[in-house]
Amino acid sequence: MARYRVLLVSTLGVLAVAVQTEICADLRVMGAVPDVAVLSVVAVAISLGPGPAVFYGFGVGLGVDAYSTMPLGLGALSYAIVGYGAALGYAGFLRASRWIPIALGGLGTVASAATFALAGVLVGQDQLLPTHTLAVVVAAGALG
DSSP: OHHHHHHHHHHHHHHHHHIIIIIGGGOOBTTBOOOHHHHHHHHHHHHHOHHHHHHHHHHHHHHHHHTSSSOTTHHHHHHHHHHHHHHHHHHTOSSOOTHHHHHHHHHHHHHHHHHHHHHHHHTTOGGGOSTHHHHHHHHHHHHO
């Protein structure tokens, strides 16, 4: 059974990267792109827990980074952090309601964009520093 789960999650990761880079890359709202890859990371975090979510987030982040002009690893770092945080956040609720996964998806999108911008500034990507970045983070959260 575990072999099929690995195959299923790997297929989901490849599909998330393909949809994110090929379809969602052209959809922009206030400068933000809908982040399907982060939503898939949150879904894996909710269903499988923190360990698989970190590996899945790192792999999907590397896949998205391969199509990006930013330094390789920024997306992988932010997606791995979001996967771990979403899994721990979901596990912290004793009685999970229907709104918790939706809220975690929105918070995960905001956290991913903010972590990406912060890590990018730390490694010398100064174009992520303007105040427009804050508007993009908020718009990404609304789309997520």
